[in-house]
Structures are given as C-alpha cells and as structure tokens.
Amino acid sequence: MKTSKMLLAIFTFFISVSVMAQSAPVQEPMVFDNQQQEDRFKQLTQELRCLVCQNQNLADSDAQLAHDLRAEVHEMLMAGKSNDEIKQFMVERYGDFVLYRPPVQQNTYLLWLGPLVMLLIGGLILRTNIKKRAALLDSAKNEEAET
Amino acid sequence: MNSRIVPLLGFVLLVGLLVVGLKIADQKTNLPSPLIDKPVPAFDLPVLATPGQNMSRDSLLGKPYLVNFWGSWCVTCRAEHPVVTELAKLNAVYIVGMNFRDEQEDAVAWLNRWGDPYDVSLVDYDGRTSIDFGVYAAPETFLVDPSGTIVFKHLGQLTWEIVEDEILPRVANMESGS
Numbered sequence: 001m002k003t004s005k006m007l008l009a010i011f012t013f014f015i016s017v018s019v020m021a022q023s024a025p026v027q028e029p030m031v032f033d034n035q036q037q038e039d040r041f042k043q044l045t046q047e048l049r050c051l052v053c054q055n056q057n058l059a060d061s062d063a064q065l066a067h068d069l070r071a072e073v074h075e076m077l078m079a080g081k082s083n084d085e086i087k088q089f090m091v092e093r094y095g096d097f098v099l100y101r102p103p104v105q106q107n108t109y110l111l112w113l114g115p116l117v118m119l120l121i122g123g124l125i126l127r128t129n130i131k132k133r134a135a136l137l138d139s140a141k142n143e144e145a146e147t
Numbered sequence: 148m149n150s151r152i153v154p155l156l157g158f159v160l161l162v163g164l165l166v167v168g169l170k171i172a173d174q175k176t177n178l179p180s181p182l183i184d185k186p187v188p189a190f191d192l193p194v195l196a197t198p199g200q201n202m203s204r205d206s207l208l209g210k211p212y213l214v215n216f217w218g219s220w221c222v223t224c225r226a227e228h229p230v231v232t233e234l235a236k237l238n239a240v241y242i243v244g245m246n247f248r249d250e251q252e253d254a255v256a257w258l259n260r261w262g263d264p265y266d267v268s269l270v271d272y273d274g275r276t277s278i279d280f281g282v283y284a285a286p287e288t289f290l291v292d293p294s295g296t297i298v299f300k301h302l303g304q305l306t307w308e309i310v311e312d313e314i315l316p317r318v319a320n321m322e323s324g325s
Contacts, residue, residue, distance in 0.1 A: 051283035064248065065283055068274055093281035095181040 030074050037077055044073050044083060047100050048090055057100055180281055180300045187214075187295050188279035195246055195254055195268035202269055204295065211321045212241040213314070214289040215265070215305075216277055218249040219257035221285040227304040228261050234310050235264035240290075240318045244268035247277045247285070290314055292321050 032038040042059065048069070050061035058066050058073070069090070076086045090098045102108045182188075191203040215231060217224040235242055244265035246254045251270065258268070271277055280289065290299040290313075299317055301309055 068278060072278060092181060093278060094283065095281070 030070075033078070040083060041074060041077055044077070044086060045070055048073070048087070049098050049100055051094055051098065180297075180302075182281055182289075182297050183300060185297055187289070187291050187297055188276065190269070190271075190276045190279070192245075192269040192271055192276060195244075195251070195258075195270050198251070198270075202267060207241075207243070207291070208295050209293050210241055211293055211318050212243055212291050214243045214245055214280070214291060216245045216247055216271075216280070216282050216285055216287045218247055218285055219253040220249065223304045224286045225261065227286055227306075228264070230305045230307055230310060232262055232264040233307065234305075234314070235266075237315075239315060241266050245271055245276065245280075247271040247282070248274045290317055292317075 030038075030041065032041065045059035046057050048058045050056045050058050050063055050066040050069075052063040052065050053061050056066075058070055072089075073086055076089065081089075087099065096102055096108075102111060104112050187204055189204050191201050194200045194202055213234075231242065234240070242265050244267070246268050248271070254268070254270070258265075280287070284302060286304065288301045288305055289297050292298050299313055301313070
C-alpha cells in the first residue's frame, strides 16, 4: 500500500514536470483567418528547428531568430503559400538541418533505415538464442526420458 | 569463447561511437551553408553613414567582396573586430558590413568607438536580409566572387588563420582567374 502511494506521488510529479516543460514560451499574438491556418502554423513551427537553440523547435523557442522566423512563417502562410513552399524557403536558407523530420534521401538512408536494421539484427540474435535454448531443453528432456 | 567476444565487440563498437561523437561534437555549430555556390540573395539596403541612400546587390557585381554580419549588441563581433581591421588594412577585398537588428545610433557609436573597418555599412534593421542569407548567429561572414556567387562562408568569429587560409587565397584566385 505504502509503495503504491509512493509510486503514485512520483508518477504525478513527473507528469506535472513534463507538462510544465511543454508549455510554450510567451509568444507574440498571431492573427489567422481561420482555424485551419492556425493549425498549419502550429504544425509548421513544430517541425522547424530553431537554429540558435538547436534542440528546440520554432514553436517552443524564445530566441530572437525564432520570433523572426515565426513571423516569416506566419506571413507566408497568410500569403497563401503551401506547407512545402514554406519549408522550401527555410531549407534554401538554412539547409536540411532546419527540418526536424529530415527528408528521405541518399545521405539520410542510414538515419531512416538504421533503426530497422538494428531491429532485424536484434531479432536474428533473439531467434538463434531461442532455438539454441529449445534444443538444449529438448536434449535435456531426452536424457531424462532415457534414464 | 564466443559468448565473451560478442559483448566485447559490442562494447568496442559503442566506445568507437562515443569517440566519433566527441570528435564531431564541436562541429554541430558549423553547419554547411546551402548558399555556397549559389547567387547572393538580393538586397537593397540603406547605407549606415548616409541614411536615405541605398545600395543594392547588383551594384556590387564585378568585384569580389566580403559580407560581414555584425551588430553593436554582438559580443563576438567586438572580439573579431581587430581581425576585420587588419584585413581592411591589406586592401585586398571590399568589405561590406551588414549591421543587422541594430539601432542606427548604437551602430554608429560602435564604429566610432572601435574604428570602422568597413568600406560600406548597410542597415538590415529588421533582419530580413540576414534571414535570406541564412544567418543564425553573429558574426557570420560570406565571401562573394565577381559574378555574385557565394564561395565561402564562416560562422562565428573570424580569426587571422581563416583570413589567411580561406579568404585571401580565394580572393587571389578570383583575380588571377578573371
């Protein structure tokens, strides 16, 4: 009983910490024509990297450059540019690095396929191990039966 | 035998990964610019010394020039200032100072105080041009050839080594090549 209460306390603590960590910084108010535009803005700024603070996206960052780039995204969005056009604008200036979701291309094959390869290798090792153990078990049973 | 070698091999691989990671850790701020070998982004900006007068990208065509993004708020710009000054003394290349996200009077005061190494300073008040150049930290320096193509970019503080090893040879190359 005591431990479960303890666990619950720890659990709620981490939940609240992670919620606090996710809350966005104070941002300039942006005006949109409709909900769809606002959703696209949110999606785009979450997918674009803030280059000053490299492990944050544009939506979360409070850096000056992030402010300016958010304004840039907003402006392009209001001008009717598509998501791809906006991303293209960023990539032309800041490189693929600005994208949090890197495109699948020659120099990112390892990045995209690496985990899959690792999973395959792990699976193969697991399989041979299971087979080996099964064989051991079988031979042990056989021995038992013989005696 | 095998059961000992496999974990050891895994460990060695992990250590190898760590070593590589540590080696390239300081490169994460030195990202390749997608603008190398591309034309200079267009700009038409007010000249700091003579407000009301503009200078455009196209008027700089025909000679190699250096574009140095700086601001009076930028500590590293102050640190690299002596190097830019030394370079200016050589008269080897035209130097354009891009004063970005700065106030007019602060910028002028900064140049008066530390000396003005720039052949011309342009005002990029709202930082639009700096975004077109893909600038994300200051200072950043771009070398442009006479045809208006960016041939070299340096992010962060210029050092004399970079001037000697990267900038001056390229400028000399342009002059002998054309």
